[in-house]
Amino acid sequence: MDLYGTNNMQNMVNMFSFPQQNHQSPSRQKPDDNYSYIKIPLLGRVRCIKDKNGMMCLLFVYIYWIYGTWASVYIVLLPAYNDGHVSSFFIYFYLSVALLCLGSLIRASTLNPGRLPNIDDLQIIEGEEWTFCPTCNRKRPPRAHHCRRCRQCVTRMDHHCPWINNCVGEENHYAFILLLLYAFLLGLLSFIICMMHFWVLPRCVSCDREVFYIKHSIWFMYLLTILGLNMALVMGVQFFSQHLNVLIDRTILQNMQSMPEEGSVKVRDTFKAYKDLFGTNAVVCWLLPCRRRKTRPVYIQHPV
Numbered sequence: 001m002d003l004y005g006t007n008n009m010q011n012m013v014n015m016f017s018f019p020q021q022n023h024q025s026p027s028r029q030k031p032d033d034n035y036s037y038i039k040i041p042l043l044g045r046v047r048c049i050k051d052k053n054g055m056m057c058l059l060f061v062y063i064y065w066i067y068g069t070w071a072s073v074y075i076v077l078l079p080a081y082n083d084g085h086v087s088s089f090f091i092y093f094y095l096s097v098a099l100l101c102l103g104s105l106i107r108a109s110t111l112n113p114g115r116l117p118n119i120d121d122l123q124i125i126e127g128e129e130w131t132f133c134p135t136c137n138r139k140r141p142p143r144a145h146h147c148r149r150c151r152q153c154v155t156r157m158d159h160h161c162p163w164i165n166n167c168v169g170e171e172n173h174y175a176f177i178l179l180l181l182y183a184f185l186l187g188l189l190s191f192i193i194c195m196m197h198f199w200v201l202p203r204c205v206s207c208d209r210e211v212f213y214i215k216h217s218i219w220f221m222y223l224l225t226i227l228g229l230n231m232a233l234v235m236g237v238q239f240f241s242q243h244l245n246v247l248i249d250r251t252i253l254q255n256m257q258s259m260p261e262e263g264s265v266k267v268r269d270t271f272k273a274y275k276d277l278f279g280t281n282a283v284v285c286w287l288l289p290c291r292r293r294k295t296r297p298v299y300i301q302h303p304v
Helices: 006-016 052-082 088-110 173-200 217-248 252-257 270-278
Strands: 035-040 044-049 131-133 138-140 145-147 152-154 159-161 166-168
Touching: 044 052, 044 088, 052 088, 052 173, 052 217, 088 166, 088 173, 173 217, 173 270, 217 270
Parallel strands: none
Antiparallel strands: 035 044, 131 138, 145 152, 159 166
């Protein structure tokens, strides 16, 4: 302490001063702490959720696709083409479906499902349908939910899918629908190829019997048959379920929370329903996963 009692004065000031508070929650300070952007050749910066279980599921899906495509092409299609039993058109068609399926998987798993912008002005939101998320401190429109895996609010959230390690929301729902469609077609084609291998195509003449996968092709084909049939059945049921939800304008979360009242469900026109889903792009572009969805968010189109 000096002659003027500086230390005592400073202690008195600290006693009567209020501590500085940080009004921002940890999730608001670091809104991007659960995902990162990775640079991949030909794809650029892609979004990846930091979830170990989800990443393992997504890796399994990629291995599923690689095995199914490899076994169908190298064990059945190419040997049958060399023997003159399969046309090149069928091989190109199969590869096109496989690539579209892979593209849909990449888009559905890396697109932002529909993150809300920061809305701080209370005057722009009127109505009781808007809610406030206490976790991320953001206002959100109807049918927006907070995902604990992605740690963000997702607009028009359908569900969180661990197999793509991402939520299915307003911005990537079209890519998820395309993934179900192309996965169903790919599984069905793989199963048909297996049946052709077992019952229609003659024994390969131009194959090298000493190659491992040709020598043990019967086991590879048994596994491919099971995987193809499983993929066709599961993806077919999921695609039909999503188709019904698109027509009645409901999400999986809505169906889980409460079933609609009798007489309240209205079936929309199919073209208008899918136009809302795929955006205002040309209809011929709807089947292409690697494109931008041209539309405005629902909460901007119809403020409440």
